[in-house]
Amino acid sequence: MGDVLCAWAIKQQKITIGSVWTQLMHWNQLKIIDTQFEYFGELLEQTLTGLKFLVDAYPKNGFDDTLSRVRHISHYFLFYSVIVSKQPPSVVVKCGEAENHRRSRFWFNTEIRVLGGRAFGINQVGEGAAIPCYLITDETAKVVLSNAYHDVFENEEFVIEPPTALMKNDDHGLAAKFDDMRVSKKGPLRRDSVATKRYCLCYNIRISAKHGIDLIGKKVSLPFAILVGPKSDVEARLFLERSFADLVRKPLSDIPPYTTYTAMADALEMKFQV
Known part of the structure; x- marks a missing residue:
């Protein structure tokens, strides 16, 4: 299951530079992956139920040890079935300094989704759960990625709107949809200093499941830049980062020093598709 989801996430990263239609077609593949996760989740839940019966009877x-190990595996499986199913764009452009243009020029949508999980009752218990979202710097993101329990209580340098979304069931399962997201400044920032930084969205997950399993932790989006006005060199670098850096398996990694002609051609075709 991990290989399937990893391959999907790697492709997701690369097509975030493409058209909305291309991203939607890729997002639709989650329906099949959701079914696969649900099947494996049913096996885990049935195993836990059987082991619980054996523990009570004998x-x-x-x-007890076997039950504890399987519960740990189930917790690991369920937590990693929560994914950022819609990523922010590589660049968010803000307007000028005027007070009536404090928010970002273009809105964008992101989404947190639970794959499978119905056998563990997540779709019922998680319905209506509030998922907070914070905008953090890449330095904080490194800490969160190494420790999902690291506390994040506020936005850093910029404010993200909307700050929360509710988990709701749809045709693909349980998801929290952050629609029409925009950023606004918390205080004065120099354009050059902002352009050199990377930011991430941090989603605070807290969902309960059967068998005493609580999913508590953080999910971090792909890194992106926030620009106060267009800056072509930064946009070009972010294009290369989304196209060639291994941000899924090595979060916040650098752009590789070289790539193949065919890979570059594919990336350019994705960027300028109509």
């Missing part, structure tokens, strides 16, 4: 036969 309390001194050593089934």
Whole structure:
């Protein structure tokens, strides 16, 4: 399951520079992946139920350790089935300094989604759960990626709107949809200093499931830049980053020093598709 989701996420990263239609076609593949996750989740849940019966019926036969290990595997599986199913664009452009143009010029949508999880009752218990979202710097993102329990209580340098979304069931499962997201400044910032930084969205996950499993932690989006006005060199670098950096398996990694002609041609075709 991990390989399937990893391959999907790698492709997702690359097509974030493409058209909305291309991204939508890729997003639609989650329906198949959701079914695969649900099947594996059912196997885990049935295994836990069986082990719980054995523990209750034969309390001194050593089934407790097996139950604990399978519960740990289930917790790991469920937490990593929560994904950022819609990523922010590589560049968010703000307008000028005027007070009536404090927000970003273009809105964008992001989404947190649970793949499968119905066997564990997540679609029922998680319905209506509020998912907070914070805008953080890449330095904070590095800490969060190494420790999902690291506390994040506020936005850094910029404010993201809307700050929360509710988990709701749709045709693809349970998701929190952050529609029409925009950024606004918290205070005065120099254009050059902002242009050299990377930011991420941090989603605070807190969902309960059957068998005493609580999904508590953070999910971090792909890095992006916030520009106060167009800046072609930064936009070009972010294009290369989304196209060639291994941000899925090595989050916040650098652009590789070289690539193949065919890979560059594919990236340019994706960028300028109509």
